[in-house]
Amino acid sequence: MKLKLICIIVLTGFISSFVVDEMVELVYPSYFPSPAYNFSNNQLTKSKIELGRALFYDPILSKDNSISCASCHSPFNAFAHTDHDLSHGIDDQKGTRNAPALFNLAWQSSFMWDGAINHLDMQALAPIAHPKEMNETIENVVKKLQTTSLYPDLFKDACGDSKITGSKILKALSQFQLTLVSANSKYDQMKMGEIEFSEQEKNGYQLFQKNCNSCHTEPLFSSFEFANNGLSVDTTLNDFGKFTITKIVSDSLLFKIPSLRNLSFSYPYMHDGRFKKLNDVLKHYTQLDHKNKLLTKPLQNPIELTSNEKTDLIAFLLTLDDQSFVFDKKHRFPRNILLQNTNKN
Amino acid sequence: MKLFFTLLTLFSPHFLIAQTSSFFISFTPTYNGVPMELEKAYGSDSLKIETLKFYISDISFFNQEQQWFKFQDGYQLLDFSNELKTGKSYGAPSYFSYSHIEFDLGVDSLTNVSGAMEGPLDPMNGMYWTWQSGYINFKLEGTAANCPTRKNEFTFHLGGYQAPYAGKQRISLPIENLPSTRDIEIEIPIDELFQKINLNDNNEIMSPCATSVEMAKILASVLKIKNN
Incomplete structure (x- = not known):
């Protein structure tokens, strides 16, 4: 009996030392x-x-x-x-x-x-x-x-x-x-057939697909390519984007296209955070200087939006907010680990 | 029966191991043919080397034009911080001989885009750029009296893995007098390297660029086998 118990204990220890990570x-x-x-x-x-x-x-x-x-x-x-x-x-x-x-x-x-x-x-x-x-x-x-x-x-x-x-x-x-x-926004729920968009959101979605989707491609809402979106150079920063790295002239003023998910949580916008509101962003894209030959190709045709259309487009963009991602406890500060660290040190 | 045991002994793993011997391939920075000590001044320009580190890989041995053997043992980071020469031992059958050697100086493009790696390629070795991706293939830092910079410092971090500034060099060196030990000592003639670069114009390279590629080619052209 004693031998059996010892064997079980040894075996348990042996097995536990080989437990692989989940x-x-x-x-x-x-x-x-x-x-x-x-x-x-x-x-x-x-x-x-x-x-x-x-x-x-x-x-x-x-x-x-x-x-x-x-x-x-x-x-x-x-x-x-x-x-x-x-x-x-x-x-x-x-x-x-x-x-x-x-x-x-x-x-x-x-x-x-x-x-x-x-x-x-x-x-x-x-x-x-x-x-x-x-x-x-x-x-x-x-x-x-x-x-x-x-x-x-x-x-x-x-x-x-x-x-x-x-x-x-x-x-x-x-x-x-x-x-x-981040894959549980209202947009994602609509894609999964769990909910339906409002009429305003549907209209905004159509406007998005017509005017924005070539760079901010669904479902990640970015092609993750680099583009010149017509922003003037901030002379206090003199940031020329991708050119800084490649030193290739045609890469001048190309910046990575960001995803449009979670915009309500991640303002201000653009590589230098120059726009605080989505309205400012839409104003920029609808008032581009089309004489600028360096504009990325999809922006070379003017984007024309009425005031109501801008509102509808923003209503759609807000469907890309993913609250369950932003407030997911699994992603937060790991109190159980790092506060233990503070106590130990 | 005797013959059987003789044959058995000849083909036994023990016998084969006994027929394998090692040889050493080393690199030595030299000035006028003399091995250099780090931080010691050389020549009229008081040339001092403080850091010399570089990657080599893909060492191949050729007999005449035929490839004999290729060591696929990954990357070696040669770091001269504490020694005059550094290198690695290789084991190969005793009959193995060679008439020229080839190796890569630097890190290939695939490795450069493959994420974090352990050992010689771990970024903690100080051979990876931080503000942009890419390994530093060859790092040479020091001072020279004629270098028109603060504290007369020169800094050469040669790297780059993308065209047009890919910096890895394939080095090919003929060996005319292979010693019986089969050891090979590769010289890095620092004096010849500095004769071919003008420190007035070129004293700091810290990113992939045309000058970096040009200097990597110059470096490749001056490497030679000692006592060849």
């Missing part, structure tokens, strides 16, 4: 395209997502431990930074661009307003190292995390090894961000 499958609607992210190189797991979530909300990523990713990408703003036209980083410094909203990143293969980053895994390096954002190095982040009482265990749970590396940090951050799927 795999997580990305859930998205059938009308979404296939993701661009290659999950075979970074299979989603519960522990890795939680690790990434902790890192996303932890200011330890910044030089003076003051700024986290969430400082400029708040969950309640669809992971943008409402009310800030330009990003706001370490030592109260201002950057040169509006912090973009973060969702449906699995469908994107270039990042930043100028497309400087070619893979979600590598994106976090940019804000970590930027002197006006976190002003830190990934080498030092590794050293800092390794000396905490919290992270070596989290990495061991997630990656099977408590040794922290830059690659593991970046992949964990990707894991959390990949789970930020």
Whole structure:
């Protein structure tokens, strides 16, 4: 009997040491395209997502431990930074661009307003190292995390090894961000046949399809291409977009086309946050200078909207708000992990 | 029966392992043919090197024009921060010989777009740009008295994986006198490199550009086998 009990205990310990992390499958609607992210190189797991979530909300990523990713990408703003036209980083410094909203990143293969980053895994390096954002190095982040009482265990749970590396940090951050799927707006419910649009929303949808859909393509509401949308250069910033990276003249003033989902939560709009209201945006697109030969092709034909049509179009755009995404507790500050960290340190 | 055991011994894994020996491929920065020490001044311009790091991969060995052997062991990051020369040992059958060697200096475009990686390619090694995607293929930092910059510093971060500024170079070096050890020492003649660049015009490269590609080609042209 005693031997039997010992065997059971040993066997239980043996089995528990081989318990694999819970795999997580990305859930998205059938009308979404296939993701661009290659999950075979970074299979989603519960522990890795939680690790990434902790890192996303932890200011330890910044030089003076003051700024986290969430400082400029708040969950309640669809992971943008409402009310800030330009990003706001370490030592109260201002950057040169509006912090973009973060969702449906699995469908994107270039990042930043100028497309400087070619893979979600590598994106976090940019804000970590930027002197006006976190002003830190990934080498030092590794050293800092390794000396905490919290992270070596989290990495061991997630990656099977408590040794922290830059690659593991970046992949964990990707894991959390990949789970930020916004696909339950009124538009999505309409697509699933669960609800019907009002007459005003239907009219707005038609106007959208006629005037906006070629760049802000359904169902992600962006082609994620780069375009010159006719914005004049802000001479206090002198930002020439994609040209800054490629140094190819034809890339001058091309900026990444953002998704139109969650606009109510992610104002102000445009790469430099110059427009606070959707009305300002529509005014811009209906008053474009069509002598500008550099305008992206779909904008070369004038967009003409009456006042009522503008209202209808905005009514449709508001159907792209996804409250269940914005208020999803799974995406919020991980109190259970990070407050435990504070107590331990 | 004796013959049977003899044959068995000859073809046993132990015997085959015994026939494998290792050889070392190393890289050495030199000035006038003499191995350089980091942070020591050389020549009339007091040229000092503070950082020298680069990636190599895809080492292939040829006998005459035929490829003999290719080591598919991924990327090596050679970092001279603590030593005069650095390299790696390779194991191959003792009969294995070669008359020229080829390798890539830099990181290929597919690797550059494949996300985060471990080991030599981990961004924590300081060989990945942060403000834009892409590996730094070759990093050379130091000072020279004739360099018209603050503290006479030069900074060369050569990289780029997209046309027209793709910087990876395929290096091909003939070997005329292969030593019996089969070891190969590849010289990086820093003096010759600096003779071919004008520090007045070119002293800082920190992004993919035409000058970066041009310098990567110059670098490729000066590499040579020591005592060849």
